[in-house]
Structures are given as structure tokens and as C-alpha cells.
Amino acid sequence: MNLNKRKYVVNSVSVILLSSLFLGCGGNSIKTTATDTTQTPTTGTTPTTNPNVNNLGISDIPDKLIKIYTTALKFDRYTKIDTPNGGSIHIIAQTEIMDNQIVRARGILQHYLTNLPGSLYGKDKSEVANKMADNGAILLLLNGVDDGTNAGAELGGQPLYYGEMQVEGHRWYINQNYEHRDASFEEILHLVHDYGIGVDQNSEFNGALPNFQAEIRAAQVNGLSNKLWAWPQDQARWIAELTAENSLSQEYLASVIDTYYGLWGAFNSQYGMWGMYIAKTRSDLAVKDPQAATLMDNQFFHSYLTYNARIDGSFEGDFSLKFNTSLSYTHHSQYLKDITLTGSKNSNVIVNSMDNDITGNSGENMIIFSGPSTHYDISNNDGVLIVQDLQDDRDATNTLRNIEKLKFTDSVINSSDF
Template identity: 35%
Template sequence: MTTLSFDLITSGPVPYTNPGGGPDGGNYYWSDTNLEQDLVYDWIDVEGMSIQLEFPHNDQAADPVDIGFDFPFFDEQYSECIVNPNGWIGFGDDNTEWENTQIPSPSAPRPSILGMWDDLNPNNNIGNGSPSGDVYFYPDPNGQYFVVWWDDVVRWNPDYYGEFDFQIVLYIDGRFRINYREMQGTTNSGTIGYQNGPGTEGTMIAFDQNYVEDGLTLEVDQTGTVDWITLGTETGQMSGQVTGGESFEISVMVNTEGMGPGEYEGAVNVMSDQTQNVSLPVGLTITGDSQTPSLPFIDISGSEHGIVPLPDTVDPLFLAVAERYTHILAPNGDVIPILIQDELTVDQILHARRVLGSYLTDIPGSTWGNNKEPITNAMALSNAILFLLNDEGEYENPDLWELMDAGVDGQDLLGTEIFPEGSGPYMNSSERDATYEEVLHFVHGFGIQNALSSMQNAIMGAMSYAIGNDIYNPLWDLPEEDQDEEYLAMGLECYFGIWAHDPNGDGWCGDHEYAFNTRNEMETGDPALFGIIQGFLGDVWEYTAHLPEGLSGDFTLSWTDDHAYSNRSQYLTDITLSGTQTINIIANAYRNIIMGNDGYNLIFGGGDDDIIYGYGGVDRAIYTGDYGEYAVLLPAEWNDSNLVVMDLVPDRDGMDSLFHFEELEFNGTVYTIESLLGMAGSGAVPNEYALLPNYPNPFNPSTHIRFHLPLHGHTSLEIIDLMGRNIRSIKNNVLPAGVYDMDWDGRTNNGDMATAGIYFIRMVSAQYQNTRKIILLK
């Protein structure tokens, strides 16, 4: 079964009713007089007016000539060109290759227009072979066009005779034509087309095939870009694959902001190198003037938190409702606006904005979250607003209703239902943070439904099953058209543990709406919705939680029975502390980034590779194993002054990068960084012999070996193979007592790379011997 790979782009209107191809990467289309009824053969007669070109060789271009105007070509402007005897003009360096190839290609002439790239032999200064015919150029005195004419130029090989009369015409508006007047003999041995400077974009119209004929005009024209069309697809990608018999949904969204009444044209282009590209016209008619007020772009860059007073210059309807403003920038340059009333705290505002940003962050490799750009752009194009309102009393605010009646749309979130991490209601789990539900409604209603139809279809299918199997019970007063967004929100709150502490005592989420309240239960009982949430948001939150200045004591990112809030915090990975209070952070098994404050902080590392900043105060990183089970790489120039602690026991504490730390604790024993630096600088004598685990292990190409000598004496350190044969002697001499660090670079005593496999480090001293297995990878 055939599988078609394709890309999607938008463009201005297609310049031809029957294009032969396009658009390419330069938004060029082409057609000819055999395809386009309105295109007529139009030879420009310049005989007696044109200037003959002198070629140094039959494969070498003449000196550059002035075009007479700036010719736009693949987003560059060219005032002169070169003409090569082999049937092409270019706007860069010459290319003496006479044997034509396919394009686009960096090895072909570039940037160039190939009228008939073939081994041609016009009259030239070398005169080898049997040259015949001349090449002329003619700039229009009025600066409207420029002509290069190959006048009865022959092919080099007389066994495959050809005599060609054709011209390339450049127009000031960026169009170009190739007119073929009389093409005799072998015409299926050339390349016809055009390509950009790098040779990466362009169109090949013909290659070693029958295409040209007498009286044919080929025209190439460029269409513009359109900023009022945005595409959404079932995958969120602007490229994909579809197998024969299948379909692929494309959503087309338009934004008419700033556009006056009139007719507008654009196109959605399906491009593939496996078949002819297809352009789907998009027509837009705007009548009358829009009466819906809209917010202008408001600069928030000068504010510490990106929150600014709402300018007095905006429409009074907005000023009557809100006092402050912030936004999230969309990839298309538009914004997703957030209007804020006066009673919300900065922490609440930032929390809502972070959650929105997390929803719109790409999750690489996921089913629906791999590319959220179309969703974000769709939300920005909709002009919908996230309203952060003081409390329920605002639902009776006549100014808010007047704004809605004027056509403004959006989603509300009440300040009385926003409880960021570290707030009292969050820590004692007394209130539900509605931020996650309401912001998801915003993303679903104005983004997912418009730009990600496959996800919406999956939600509807999963909901139908859930309702039919008593998994989801919509509230009796919930309109049917809102059931899908509520089902999605219930699933999200279950997935991220918001109801896992079971505040209602019934094991359900919401008001007995969703039958599960933990991620594990959901995965088993409602796998379809579990897959949707995971496929859009991944496993963890993508925002950094900020703990407030007044918080002190423990904050855990690992689930524990002792703290109900850990049902939610276990899905955080990144956290920032503030203030001077003492806060102890317990990391989780994910990769954590922890930013400390100016207090005395104890950081309990997790199982992944963490990055932890202590900042002010006295900060201690705590590890479960003994000191000897870790590699402690002290700050130095070679490691960017990082303190690195690497657990040599697999699947325990990982490798942490620490900054601004004063203490390390290993299995209850505390070491100051100063004392560790002193040990390293003074060559402190250990109490006992030890051959410590090498790291990394397995390795390629080198591994680090550490050993301890409490006494002065002869010591041998060698690498042996499975047969006990010496592969490499690392040390074999008398050594003073001390701590030793060295590397094996994977080479034998002869300097050759050892073959991949199992080896052993063997250490032998007067009173000690030990062996450790190591694995050298390919």
C-alpha cells in the first residue's frame, strides 16, 4: 500500500488556474501555454537591438551584465546576472559543469534559472568542437524586463544534434518566462527549472525528458504569504503521512483583525515530492465593520513580572472590567491576553499564567503534544481573553456583561479559587485549585477544538464510552455541549492528583462526576482518557512552581502519606524558593531543577540527575549512601566550577550538579565543602585501603578509577581480561599514602583500542587486593 508524505503551507492566491507545479520553498508556481488558457506565447523580438555576449569557453559564463532593475528571486534582490553558454542564467558564481543533473542541488548552478541546461556550444573564444549560434542580452530601456536570447545555439555532441532558439525573460515584478521559438533535434537531454542560492529549494520542471516544443511559453510567478490563515491538523504537525484509502483532516482558521471589508484570497498547499502539489483555494469575504472591541498589543517587557496596568488608551469597555494585564506570546507573533482585576495577588496571577504556559509547552514525541504551535496560534487568533476575576460577585457585574454582549469571548477564573503551591489551602489541602480546570477549558475551547481535531474526536469517543459505563456522570445542569470540556478537565484533575486525597470520601473526582481519583486507577479504568491526557501533557507539569516567601519547613516533591498535598506536588519537577525562611526540599524520581533562597535549606536528592542551586544561607545536599559510594567532583575550572555528586550505585541518587552549597551529607555524616577542598588540596591520608567503583560503568571510551592507600608501599593497578591476562598497566610502583584518581582510556599497553567486552580492574598492594568488573562498550 502506498504511503504519501506531505507538507502543508499557506500562501497567497495561486497565480494560475491550472498550475503545472508549486508552490516550492520560495512560494513559486509555474504553468505554460499548454496548461493555462489565459497564458499566450509571447516571444520578445530583440534582434538588431540586443548585445552579443562573449564567452571565454563553451562552458564558461561571460562577464556579469546589468539587468536594469532589481530582480527579486527567492527573497533576494539582484541587479546583475551571469549568462552561461549552457542554457542558463545565474545570480552568483559561475558553474562550468556541462553535464546536467536534477535540481534542487548544491552541485547544480545556483541561484539560477535553467532555460535548457545542456551541453551547448555557442560561438566562443576557444572554438573547439563545432560551435554555432550566439547568445545576446537586452535590457528594456524602460526598466520593465530583461531578455537573454540563445539564437540557434547547437549542442556539443553532433551525434545527438540539437539547435535551439529560446529566451529567458525577467520582469520587474518578479515573474520570469522562458519562450521556446524553435527547438530542433535532441530536446530531451536537458534540465529546465530554477533554484535558490543554497541549492536547497526550487522546482525542476523537466529533466532529460520531452517537454519543450516550438511556440511554448513557460511562466513562473510567485505568490505572497498570508497572515490571516492558520492551519490546524489532526496531529498538530504541518507535515505527515497518509496511506492509500485514508484521510487527513486539516482545519483552516482565519483572523480578520485589522482587515477591512473586501474580498481576500489565499491557498492551502499540500506539497509532496511523490506527486504533483495541490493548492486548495481559500476565499474570505468581509462585509461591514467589526463592532467587537479588541485589545491592541501591550508591551509587558518593562515590568518585573510581566504584569502591567491596563493602559488608558484601550477601549473603555475593557477598562471598566479590569485594572491589569499580561499575556503569553504565540509563535505567530500574536498574544493570548489575560485581563486581571484588582484583588488578585501577583502570586495568583503568575500561577495562572504558568499553568497556561505549561499546557502550551511541547511534549516531544507525544501523541498530541509534540507540536502545540497550531493550538497556541489558534488561541491567539481567536482574540479570546483569560479573565482573572475577583470572586463570584463579578458574574453580576454589568460592565462584564456589556463586554461580553459586544462580542468579546474568553474564559473566567476566580481569584478565590486560585491556590498556588505553598499557600495555606494548598499545604493543608483544604481547597481545590480551580486554575487547572478553568485554564484547560480556555485551551480546549479556543485551541484544541479549532486546531487539533483528532484530539477532539478522541475526547468525544472516550466520553461516550465513559458515560455509557458509569465512569463519567455529567452534572444534571451541565449543557450537553459543555460535557466534553468538563470530562477532559475531570480527567486532568484525576491524572495530576488534585482529588487523590479523596476530600468527598467517595473515591470520585468532582461532585461524584468521575469514577477515579488517582492516576493508576484512571489508567486501568479509563485508559482512553488517560492516553489523551498523557499524550497531550506528558507525565509531569512543565512549569516551575514558586514557593512564597513566608513558607518554612518541609516541602516534598515525593508522595508521602504524611502530606495530602504530595498527591499533587509529586508531579512537579522544577521549584523555586524565595525569602529567607528555612525550607527543606525532598526531591522526587524525576529530573528536578531546584532554586534555593537565602535561608538554611536541606535538599534531599531524588533518583534522577538534578540541578540544585543553594544561593544564600547555609545549604546542605543530603544523600542516602556512604561517602565512598559517590564520586564527588569538586568545583574546578574544567567543570565550570560545578560541584558534581555522582552516585556510583545504579538507580539511587543519580548525578547532581550543585551550586552555592556549603555542606554535603552522606548517610548521616556531614562534610563541609571547605573540608572536602582541604582534603583534596592537602592529600589527606585515608584510614583504610579501598578500590572504589569506577565511573562511568559501562563506558566508552574512558572510565575514572579511584583508590585509597593508608600506607606507603608498592601498588599495582592493572586492567585484565577474562583470561587474567594483563591488558594495560595503570600503576606498578611505590606510591605514598593518599587518595588517587586516574583514568583508563580504553587502550592496551600497545596503544591500541581494546575490543568491547568485560574486563577487570585489579589492585594489589602489600596488605590489600581487590578486583572490580568493568564493561567497555562499542
Template identity: 55%
Template sequence: MRARSVLEHYLTDFTASKYGRDKSTVANKMADNGATLMLLNGSDDGSNPAAELDGQPLFQEEIQVEGGTWYMTQNYEHRDATFEEILHLVHDYGIGVDGYSQFIGALPNYQAEIRHAQLEALKRDIWGMGSFSKDWIDELANENSLSQEYLASVIDAYYGLWGAYPSQPMRMMEENTGGYGMWGVYIAANRDEVQQRDPIGYQLAEDFFQPYLTYDAHLDPSLSGVFSLQYDENKLYTNQSRYLKDVTVTGNNEVDIVVNALDNNITGNSQLNRVIFSGFKSDYLIGLEGEIVRVTDKVAKRDGINQLENIEILQFKDEDILVSELTRQ
């Protein structure tokens, strides 16, 4: 489900963008070109012969699920490669890559901008950084994969996948390159750093990719306690969860959700679930629309407009409200 959700996210129209207003052309090109995603057991250790088949591999041990242990601890020994590998699929078979005898993608002008940004990043030494990267860059050049790997570095940082990396004791590269994106080969580890340090790459992201994750994240059934959609430097996973908009609680544990400003849709499970807001109850408008509780923050750019289903308690700074009592009013 996670892999499908990320693919659907990449292919969801972004009407306010330059190249992503109608992504059906990209999706159709992927179909025409036979794009295939292979979900493989194990890890990328060379032992699975299926990885040699014609398709984009994604291994079991490099898929993180929101709310799962690897996600919550930001475990880079099982780092989340889902966004990178599925982006390669979309890029190679949908957007298109120059440098071949024929361009088979849907967006040649966008690829031209990606190529320009990749060349500038190498020239400025903000991507492919470090002495350990030289052989890798040469290998990518021989494969004509430079633009794909550069774009993946940008988008991984844009969605916060490397925001926790500077805080982790385990790092693959010992050499200090001055950046923490993609194991240290990219200058930016988070969205703010992309904007500040690689503005050309940041514009690439803005021109096609949604600013938040458009899929409904089904939280891992093992999760219990609080799951926050607000960035908190003391909760490493919020480097990623800050970009989630919609979540569904699964499993049989009690889970509470802290909302963010993205107009969240929150669905609970069969247990006791509460949704936690930033302000006092008087700051919000609360209404019922059938089985849906609608909570609107009157303070701009804080908690947004939230639609809640199967939620038992609304928690504000000054009091808790039982949803069951709302239905009796």
C-alpha cells in the same frame, strides 16, 4: 504568575506524544480566536459582573500557589481550579470543539478522540456519576461543554489535584458514587486510578500532556520548613507536588526541599536552604559547574540528576555536606 505558568505548561511541546509534539499550532489558534483569560477578584459566587464578559474566568479564591496554606492543607473550599479553567481556554480556543457549524481549533482528530472518550465515559457511568449530576450533564449538553468538562476531570486527576479528596472531611457531594475525582462525578482521583479505571481517558492525557509540570514553581513566600517533591501519603499536598520538577524558594524563611526522580532544578532564597536526598552520600556524584551544584544519584529512578543554586546544605542519609566547603575544594 501561577496562571501564566499553567498556561505555558499546557502549551509546552511534548515531543514524545501523538498530538503535542508541536503545540505552536494550538497557541497560534488561541491567538487567532481571541482567547482571553480573566483573573477576577473574589470567588465564583455570581457577585462579580466581570464574569459575564467574553472570556474564561478564573477567580482569586480558586487559585492555589505551591507552598501556600490552601495548597499545603489541600483545602477544597478553595480548591485549585487553575488547571481546569485554563484547560477550558486551551480546549475551546486552541484544540477545538466539535458540534458547532465551524471547527475553529487546530486538532480536529484529537478532539474526535476526546469526544469518543467522553461518550464512552458516560455510557460506562464513570463520569457524570451520581443522581446529582443529571441536571448538570443536561446543562453541559445544551452548552456543548461535555467534552471540555470530561477532559478537565481526567487532567485534574492526572496531575493529582483530587488525590487528597478522599482524606478530607469536607465533601460537596454526600452521595457515594464510588469515585472521588471532581467532587465525586469522576471515577478517578489520581493518575493510577485514571489508568486503571478510565484507560481511554488516560491515553488522551498521554497523547498531549506532559507527564510532569514543566514550569518553575515559585513557592509561596509564607512557606517555612520542609517542602517535599516526593509522594508521602501522610503529606496530602504531595499528591500534587510529586509532579513538580523545578522549584524556587521565595520569601525570607528557611525552607528545605526533598527531591524526586524528575531531575530537579532547585533554587534557594537568601536564607539557609538544604536539599534532602534519599540515599547515602556514596550513592551520589557531586560536582560544581560555576555557581551550580550538580548532584547525580547513581541509583536509577530514585533522585535523578539535580541542579542546585543558592543552596547551603546537601543532606544525605548518613551526613550533611556544606556547599561552601565544596567550593573551597
């Protein structure tokens, strides 16, 4: 999506948006269960000026926004990310969207806006976030799929549809179902790129990072001219459309990001992004598209996913944070660090080499480690277990809450023993 192309829509609601920047979502928390939020849509109630926020940070839509994002158009819930300049980036959802999908979308947006200390362009992302608020950035989470029938898509905002929003642990995610492929990283990146980072070759540059965009543009031009991206002949019409709306750099960067975070590792092709990007996995980038690899190397994007992933309440069994060639979803889950099990099913977690933070659900949960128990230091800090691997480059240090058992290669230990 091109910011200038959409600006006429955003401007039509600018007065409402500017007013809503100062709306609070305060009030008493509404207690909801994780199981409820993963299984059924939540229907919004009559909106109030200061709507109550539930324990997931989701509320009814504030009055100033619901005048446009109406219940007649099936919008019923709201969350936001506040920006350093006092503004907000709004996330507005329709009726079919699950609460865990809303939380994940907000988490991915926050991930992109989380500072990356020591990086070239991402050590302080406050100006990117501020620009997004100033430019009226809105993420719309829409029912159904992108088939042209959802009238809500005509309003101001970056659309992301139910049918392309995976949640960790859900069957679409576990099976890496590309009929419901995970477009969240792509579409939310478009929002950050268009409204925050900024896009060149428009009448004016509306972003915070012109130098970073210059590097993105150079990599995109190289990728297109050297047939690293969108080279198949059947993409010619699409490329012409992107050129006309000045969206080439955004779509190229989305292909790179999807590969970087493992979203195409299980795809039945030697290439990524529907077979039109030369690099399929992160290890491919440095060899097949070095300029893209440079964009990912300590410039703006984190090497792991910084949000806390809520594992869908339908999941039961062992959820692996460690890459396993026999588990297709681990192409993606290997980049997770922190997770929360939801629901009540008995679920276990296989740790990876990062410092994982893991919270259990109301079932019985076990954490699975790579070595014998004698290789670990285990301590209890006010009910929080800290399990530190004494061997380097293996299981790191894990912070565990509401976990019943620890499984090592030589034994299973009850957490209550500590």
C-alpha cells in the same frame, strides 16, 4: 466554556485585541521582592502604551486593553504568552490577585502549550497557540469567588477566581483545602480546549486538532454512557446544561486532567472531581477509565508539570517533591520538577526521582536526598551545584542554585565546600 457561546463577547473587542497583539511589554525591569509578591496585592499605576515589566513578567495593562478591562472594574495587572504567529494570549488580573498567582496561571498555560517531543498531537503545539491568539483567547484572574457578583466576569475571557487559585507552599495548597480547591488546571485547560484544541459539534470547528478532539469526544461519550463520569442523579441538570452549550467534552477532559495531576488524591471520597469521576488518582485511570488513560499517554499532555513552581513565601519547613502518604499535598507536588523558593523563611526541599532544578530564597535552604553521600557525584559549575545520584531510579540529577546545605542519610554537607 464554549467558544461559540462566548464569541459574541470576544468579537466586541476584536479590534482592540488585534491591535494589542503587536504591543510590546518592553522597558526597564522593576525590581520587586518575592516576599512582597506573595503577601500583598499589587496596585497598578497609570497605564502606558509600553508598560514596564517587572522581574516576574507582570506589567500594568496596555492602553488598548484597559479601555475595556478598566480600573473601575478593578483590573490592574497584565501578562501574556506570545505565540509563534506574532500574536498573544492575554492574562488580565484584578486587584486581589497575588503576583505569584499570576505567574502560576501563566506557567500552567505555558505548560499546556509546551511541546511534547515524540507525542501524537503535542510534538509541535504552535498551531494550538496560534489558534488561541487568532480566536482572541483571554484568561481573566478575578477577585473573590464565583458567586455572580464580579462584573469583570461578564467581559470576554475565561474566568479564574482568587478563591480557587492555589499556590505551591501556601496553606491552601499544603492543607489541600477543598473549600479553596485548585481550579487553575481545569479553567486554564478550558481556555486551551475551547480556543486552541477545538470543540466539535459546533457550527464550525475553530481549533487546531480535530482528530484529538474526536478522541476526547469518544472518551467523554464512553465515560458518560458507562457511568464513569457525572453519573450521580444530582448531576442530571448540570449534564443537561453542558449538553445545551456543547461543553461536555471540555468538562470531562478537565476531570481527567485533575486526576492525572493528582488534584483529587487527598479528597475525602473514593472518586475524583467532587465525587463524580470514577478515577481519583493517576493509577486509577488505566483500570477504571482506559480511554482516558490513552488520552494522557504521550498524546498531548506531559507526564510531569513543566513550569517552575514558585513556593509561597509563607512556607517554612520541608517541601516534598516526593509522594508521602502522610503529606496530602504530595499527591500533587510529586509531579513538580522545577521549583523556586520565595521569601526569606528557612525552607528545605525533598527531591523526587526527576531531574529537579531548585533555586533557594534569601533564607537558609537545604536539599534532602534519599541515600548516603558516597552514592552521589557533586560538582560546582560557576556557582551552580550539580548533584547526580549514581544509583538509578532514585534521586536523578539535581541542579541547585542559592542552596546552603545538602542533607544525605549519613551526613549534612555545606554547599560552600564545593
